[in-house]
Amino acid sequence: MIESKGWNWKIVKEDKECIWKNPSIESYYLLNRWKNQGKKEFLDLGCGLGRHSILFAKNGFNVYCFDISEEAIKRxxxxxxxxKLELNYNVGDMLNLPYKDESIDAILCRNVISHTDTEGMKKVIKEIKRVLKKDGECYLTLGSKSTWGFKETDWPMIDENTKLKMEEGPEYKTPHFYVDYELVKKLFSEFKIELIKHIEEFYENNNKTYSSYHYHVLIKKN
Ligand SMILES: C[S@@+](CC[C@H](N)C(=O)[O-])C[C@H]1O[C@@H](n2cnc3c(N)ncnc32)[C@H](O)[C@@H]1O
Structure with a gap:
């Protein structure tokens, strides 16, 4: 299994417009959904700078912030x-979560669990299943095999689904695991799959348009 490697947040400057300080669109839907379901214990798995931890804590959840990067947890x-919010913090590797069996109601891991290889992915999914309570839910995103990073780069291949990202920046040399629809269904076959979406996002850089594809998946523990 490839060694885990978190983001180098030290090179990421933040201001109020920074995307890592503003909750993702789907987090507002999940906040509403999980409040209505009476969920309380919320794990921000790979919390980064904490944009979702803060949102859920402000809305009455008990929040567990977890990341392999000390800098992420510090910030x-x-x-x-x-x-003036009191949260719980842990630095660690998602391959071994420090939470008790069946202790968490809801998990958000947005662009996090892809940072491993095929063997690591199976381990993380086991950990998610272990810590979730019955009927607990997890929303996660995974890089798609349709995206340029998988299809068009000569980054080193770790296994049939995984490449080592060689682009300069905070993710330099982190593993990236990519999926297609069939693989998503296979990986989460022990859960009830509530939804699978395949989303294309566009961005501009040096007057060129790029796009990337991610799978968004909502699963429930039976
Ligand atoms: C793209 S950032 C997303 C941050 C946050 N989920 C958000 O949406 O703002 C990915 C995060 O996953 C963390 N990460 C990567 N590998 C990890 C691992 N093995 N265990 C725990 N966290 C990890 C990184 O350090 C980084 O903070």
Whole structure:
């Protein structure tokens, strides 16, 4: 199994417009959904700078912030303190979560669990299943095999689904695991799959248009 490697957040500057400080669109839907379901214990798995931890804490959830990057946890903690919110923090590897069996109601891991290889992915999914309560839910995103990073780069191949990202930036040399629809269904076959979406996102860089594809998946533990 490839060694885990988190983001280098030290090179990411933040301001109020920074995407990592503003909750994702789907997090507002999940907040509403999980509030209505009476969920309370929320795990922000791979919390980054804490944009979802803060959102869920402000809305009454008990929040567990988890990331392999000490810098990520440090910055999430500083933000929570500014907001006078009390959260729980752990630095660690998603391959071994420090939470008890069946202790978590809801997990959000947006662009996180892809940072491993095929063997690691199976381990993370086992960990998610272990810590979720019955009827607990997890929303996650995974890089798609239709995206340029998988199809068009000569980045080193780790296994049939995984490449090592060689683009300069905070993800330099982190593993990226990619899926297609059939693989998503296979990976989460022990869960009830509530939804699978395949989303294309566009962005501009140096007057050129790029796009990337991700699978968004919502699963429930039976
Ligand atoms: C793209 S960022 C997403 C941050 C956050 N989920 C968000 O949406 O703002 C990916 C995060 O996953 C973390 N990460 C990568 N590999 C990890 C691992 N093995 N265990 C825990 N966290 C990991 C990185 O350090 C980084 O903070």
């Amino acid at each position: 999430t903690k500083a933000w929570a303190e500014e907001e």
